[in-house]
Amino acid sequence: MKIKRVAAVAAAVALSAAMVANAVSVIVRVAALILLLATTITWSNGCGNKLVKYQPTEVVLAYMEEKYGEKFEYIKAAGPGFSLTSHGMLVSCESMPGKEIYISIHRDSKEEWYYDNYMAHYFEDQVVEYMVDIAKDYFDEIISYEVGNFPRDDTMDLTTTFEEFFFNEHYYVHGSMDVGAADEETMREFANELVRRGFRFSIGIDIPSENEAYSVYYTTSDDQMEFYRRK
Numbered sequence: 369m370k371i372k373r374v375a376a377v378a379a380a381v382a383l384s385a386a387m388v389a390n391a392v393s394v395i396v397r398v399a400a401l402i403l404l405l406a407t408t409i410t411w412s413n414g415c416g417n418k419l420v421k422y423q424p425t426e427v428v429l430a431y432m433e434e435k436y437g438e439k440f441e442y443i444k445a446a447g448p449g450f451s452l453t454s455h456g457m458l459v460s461c462e463s464m465p466g467k468e469i470y471i472s473i474h475r476d477s478k479e480e481w482y483y484d485n486y487m488a489h490y491f492e493d494q495v496v497e498y499m500v501d502i503a504k505d506y507f508d509e510i511i512s513y514e515v516g517n518f519p520r521d522d523t524m525d526l527t528t529t530f531e532e533f534f535f536n537e538h539y540y541v542h543g544s545m546d547v548g549a550a551d552e553e554t555m556r557e558f559a560n561e562l563v564r565r566g567f568r569f570s571i572g573i574d575i576p577s578e579n580e581a582y583s584v585y586y587t588t589s590d591d592q593m594e595f596y597r598r599k
Contacts, residue, residue, distance in 0.1 A: 437526065441460050443457070491534070583598055
């Protein structure tokens with residue numbers, strides 16, 4: 369009989385332990401949920417101010433139509449992802465078939481605003497022509513040059529000239545080029561020429577025949593050029 373009572377007590381203790389463990393698990397999950405909710409409220413309110421509501425896609429498209437004088441069609445969501453304060457989308461237009469124009473959408477407690485890379489696509493061919501024209505003085509063979517298009521200063525529109533666009537303080541020449549052959553000294557001379565002309569840039573220089581790749585980066589904010597070998 370004593371053995372049965374001991375077994376019953378042990379079973380009760382085990383059941384109580386399981387119930388305690390389950391209760392602790394529930395408490396931990398609830399605490400985590402409360403913490404997440406508190407963080408979300410903090411982000412969304414920011415100093416006690418509620419973020420403005422994101423505008424429908426149609427409003428963003430209407431903004432682009434008014435700014436550039438043509439109709440735009442929504443393609444899909446894009447960018448680093450939807451967050452409390454920003455997200456992005458890709459759109460298209462008739463004047464640049466095949467091009468996906470990126471719109472970066474931002475908001476705070478007062479307003480919603482946009483950055484787009486329409487003008488970067490608009491001037492893309494001129495940027496490539498300009499860069500290749502300079503590169504010809506340093507490389508015997510330029511296999512290809514591709515420019516990267518990122519959202520720019522939202523004040524630029526179709527009244528902006530190429531010079532105003534290219535030397536805008538918010539514009540960086542992002543791109544990559546394949547060349548037939550080059551040594552490090554030549555690439556540095558090319559980069560120094562870009563600096564001399566007042567460019568801000570981040571350019572990859574690949575030499576496919578030698579399986580080598582380099583990157584060169586410069587900003588006027590720190591007035592320092594970085595040059596390194598990627599492979």
